[in-house]
Amino acid sequence: MRNPDVPALRLEEFTPKEIPGLVKLSASVGWDYDEDEVKTLFSAGKVFGHKDSQGLVCSSAAVIPYGKTLASIGMVIVHRECRGLGLGKELTQACIDAVSGGKAFADDMDVANDPILMLIATPEGRPLYEKMGFAAVDCVHKLLCDVYAAPKESPKDSAASVQPLLPEHVEQVVKLDQRAVGAERKSFLQRRIQQARKGVVLLDADGRVTGYGLAIEGPVNLILGPIVAPDDQGASRIVTELARDCQGRLRIDVPSGHHAFRTFLQSCGFVQVSQPPVMIKNGERLPERNGQLFAIAAQVFG
Template structure:
């Protein structure tokens, strides 16, 4: 690549092949379906070289209640040291109103840049991978007042409300897009039909991604995870927020291996929006 300064662009679906190649260059596994979802609900920026090839990327997704999340921040190794990461982040920050709380899950390489832009660590994410083999969730207790069943369109409003309480912000556009992408969507439903939990599983090129998972307690989260993964013999990934020790203990006792423990950082605020304590697994690093 030439040692010239490349221009920053707003990217589109036409750039998906380049974005997939860029992701692969750093060992990440963004596939076409994932990037289409990101483009459908957010904005993606990137530098292009003289051959119109994408050499950097960053995405920002604005949710409905003054909360946004940043992810897919990548600079090709041949273009590092030119300030492209800062350019990308400044474009993302400028894409949302100034009173928006912006969150991201940082890599070790990106953390110094984010700190310099005013981001501060507020919690951490526990990233786990289960190499293979079916997960055996405990049987549903006889005293349980709910069943785990496939999600229907009629359940969406209740799922969106549970998700809002768990995350601290409405994100119906994300949920609708993620449902279309998901391999499995389940809800925990009482006999009266009340939705009290939900979980999605998305098949990526390497991992079955379990999340989001929202539940009243760790036992319900375990039931949802078991049902989401029960027919999957391959690798499973799940990213768990701080504050769920019983759920984390179950993962560690059932073949999940901790891959990393990255910081959750925010700007324009000193904390995440208030949460209900029911968030057991995030959708993916980019979605917060």
Template sequence: MKLVELNESDTKGLVDLSASVGWDYDEAEVATLLSSSHKIFGHKNGDGQLVSSAAVIHYDHKLASIGMVIVHSNYRGHGLGKEVMQKCIEYACDRSIFLIATADGQPLYDKLGFTVVDSVHKYLCDKYAPPKLAKISEISIEAYKEKQLEDVIELDGVAFGEKRSIFLRNRIQQSHQCLVVKDENSKIIGFGLSILGTVNLTLGPVIAPDTRIAELIIDRLACDHKGKLRVDVPSGHENLMAFLEQSGFVKVNNPPVMAIHTSEMPPRNHTLFTIASQAYG
């Protein structure tokens, strides 16, 4: 098996590899992963078939995420997962690295030196049925405009614990819908994205000053969608999780957040109510 850095020509191979394990990465999602400051590594067999992958995403300063860690079922047990993960760690050696672990992947991450620092709550919904939400007269929720990018990046930076300029620019371009929340002085105090995949409309990131506003953003992103929905909620947002469960969402998993080169989560201000995805955190 040859370990290589992947590029746009490998998009179909990455989509096929994702589908082989039941994940729903599509071409748009792969394009965001392949954008600047992100690298994807993987193994190819003698026929050129892609049989493993792992993406490492550099953010603006000292954080990185690892996602899309896949080994084709026919090629497991040969150390490919370990080798591709080591390549990602080597690429991000000067950064604190975070990932959200699957049950299958966690033993490998333990061996590589990752430790559990937090968890997220994965929710799925077949039919959205929200409770009646009271309006908040002091705010407005509007469609995002390109001139608001820097404000969104600043809000996301303090919520996530690191600026993610390139990622957010590309993610907004990929989004199905992007909303901003303004206060009575027209200052942007929150935002939310939805990403339409092959299976789910994923709602995130959602950043808001409080749970009530987060609920209103989620409702606006979800209300006109007729298909399946997904949200991934960081720990510490029990009130939002109660709202989701009242609205037709079911918690299906509670995977750990793991880290290397650090023993704790980055400093956050508790305004990150849903994450972008398990690949990005």
């Protein structure tokens, strides 16, 4: 892509036919979106972008609504040769407009306030988001692991067990997730579970689901998340099971706090590589959460 024809860079809502171009755009900036990940974006939200006069994808942004109260913006990418043209602002505004005024992709929504918009910012994007009314309210800890070292003694709890996630667990998982995230994410979770290489649940002595975790196979990393658990020990047990027999690189994004859990991860070979801010608009704080979200799904999904 060279010398883009600026007048030809029209913003549009993309369809799944643009998936190959979006994957290529992601790779051009060193991000690791693959076809399955982008399919999940289309199934759960809307994707916007620009194409040049030859039809090549040169920008992208996605917005995913969670119920009536929260929406996540991510995959905001502008090709290096198209930067400085205001495309990032136009993309972000399209995402904002898509869920403003009671839209949130549902014709029958009747809400008094626009949903809280959240995103996890890169250093390059943060100044733009601040100008558009987003404010940093939290952070996540991005950790990578080249070689996973399973704990010599796995965290144990005789009253709980880690089992494969089965269809009969999904409704309980959705409810647990809603309390942990502060918003209902059923449609997203159903697709994410289908996409997962592995899913597990934490069951108490009565067989009730008290936690869950997913492992998503990416082109570079095995992504661990979301992970919801009642405590650090439960989250550690879920990670141990998800990472079992993994021979490649792993990634996990942990919300702020959870110091003991991050210490456990570091003992298994994880290294923190960044601490990007969580930024929001249309509110002063994230929706109320119960402290049981130990890993997010991915930065695009929040």
